[in-house]
Amino acid sequence: MSFILNIETATKNCSVSIAKDGKTIICKEIAEEGYSHAEKLHVFIEEVIAESGISVHDLVAVAVSQGPGSYTGLRIGISAAKGLCFTLNIPLIAIDTLQTLASQAKVSEGKIIPMLDARRMEVYSAIFGVDLEIERPILAELIDENSFKEFTETLYFVGDCAEKCRQVLTKENFVFLEDIKYPSAAAMSKISYDKYQISDTVDVAYFEPYYLKDFMITASKK
Structure with a gap:
């Protein structure tokens, strides 16, 4: 054991x-x-x-x-x-x-994007597949209406940034799992x-x- x-x-x-x-x-x-x-x-x-x-x-x-x-x-x-x-x-x-945060999203398709608040419109983020393999390294990035626009599959956002980020991340394939905050x-x-x-x-x-x-x-x- x-x-x-x-x-x-x-x-x-x-x-x-x-x-x-x-x-x-x-x-x-x-x-x-x-x-x-x-x-x-x-x-x-x-x-x-x-x-x-x-x-x-x-x-x-x-x-x-x-x-x-x-x-x-x-x-x-x-x-x-x-x-x-x-x-x-x-x-x-x-x-x-961010891997720990991403692992809390129990989804079977799309991609998981964990984001942690880094003040103003900046976040710490990464992109994971549903198997939790990292697909884009961790970045400190500014979020605006053009962020992640190249993705057509469903993106599941988790973390403490939902309130500020959902105002600009409005595409139909963007899903905020607001119950997964930390x-x-x-x-x-x-x-x-x-x-x-x-x-x-x-x-x-x-x-x-x-x-x-x-x-x-x-x-x-x-």
Whole structure:
């Protein structure tokens, strides 16, 4: 049996799950405007381990969202994941935040476009097939009425950008799945288990979040 702890803190959703052999057995999460990750994350970690009936020493790996996303949220999640991996001497698995978000769309045709808010009309986005194979790499892009116009198949948009993007993305083949707003640690379970089975891990000491945009990490002006 392979128990993996999944941590997702790239957005407003502070989310933690325990998975057994790639299936989520418990998940704790909360999405708040004030980003409560610093207060909630370690509490959720303790709770999911206790409620799943295992010991922290039963974990075979920790998986963490690598970004893109909130600078502060990513740092909190990755710091916690690294600390556990160092202490337990177990591998660290990095999960693409947008892949996790895309995997929550259960569709059988078309393409899935996960988008996360990057201020104003800019988003972090990628394009996935229904098999979750990435078809266009992650970009930070400005959304306007010409975005994605070259596609004729159904495009399923997921993420926290529906409210601002549906005003300009109005083609008939554009479908917004508004109930899928944030990536969840529950959706990381199969992805992290698949990576664990092929030893697709990262160096605990040197792994850094994928911020994508430099402005996300620049100091504020004095």
